[in-house]
Amino acid sequence: MNTLFLTAEEQKVFQALPAKLREGWTVEEEKGQFQDAEEKLSMRMALLRLHDPKLLAVQKRAVGLSSGQLAELLAQTDLKGVADDDLAELTFAVGPSILSKLIEGLLLQAKTDAELEDIVALALIRHSLLQSYISV
């Protein structure tokens, strides 16, 4: 998995990385587009369907917590062992726009191949998200 799906803007950021870091990576242009809105984000949340009992328990426990308590709850919850389907559900809820911001933010700070591998994964998931909105 060494292909990065990057927008034209992201490709500029990638090209500004040291040559040694860019070596071995292939870039394909991400042409998908999506205009997000708070209402669309809200609807995606309304469509969230999770099955992992651990995640469902977090949802219940989160009701009415203060931000400090919520942060503590989130810190205690990790994604290891969560089924891929549930992760896909959460990622769809996040949506491509927020992922794009993360990708560009991570690219700006990338210093190692491992960090670029993380970006490859995020970009691949974003690519699938954007493809899903084409001809909807």
Place this chain on the structure above:
Amino acid sequence: MDTVQRSQPDGGKKDVERMPFKATPEVISQFLELKVDEVLTQMQSVGGREQLFVKLMEHEEYLRKIHDFNPEELRRQLEVAGEAVSAKEKFMKDVTSPEKKTMMRRAWDRMKGFALHHPIIAVLLMACLVAGGYATWHYAGNTIMAWLHGLAETAPADVLRRATEAPPIIPAPPPAPSGPWHVSPLPPGLG
């Protein structure tokens, strides 16, 4: 404030704010006494959304009585819902397809490991997890939605810093007589 009287657990009545009608699959399912899956299927086509619109509009008078209700707003919400439902179906099929399963498995494994060196990804997903628990029934913009959406408006150089700030408080839903939702089911015989 526009209010409507709601029954309380103690048998009394209380004036509560007239809430907007939110066309989520669960709300429509409860209101029209249809299965959620049936609503989701109808939402995916122009004809199906029109059928839902017509069925809901048969109860316009009742909806206007108990909700802040606008037919054009309903039509628009159904469009937003339809787009999301269709896209989600395509996405879930794509990422679980046999051709992509191996590739996506590596991507998901990578994402699961993010929490170790990119805690903000975990925070983001967890925020969606928690927000999703509320949005099923009343997808009014709440503080966590605004926080998530705000990330999409943030300059990339700042997004990682901003995402590490604690997500806002998620308020507990107001008490309801028979469930954690704001939709009053139709009176008997109107379903």
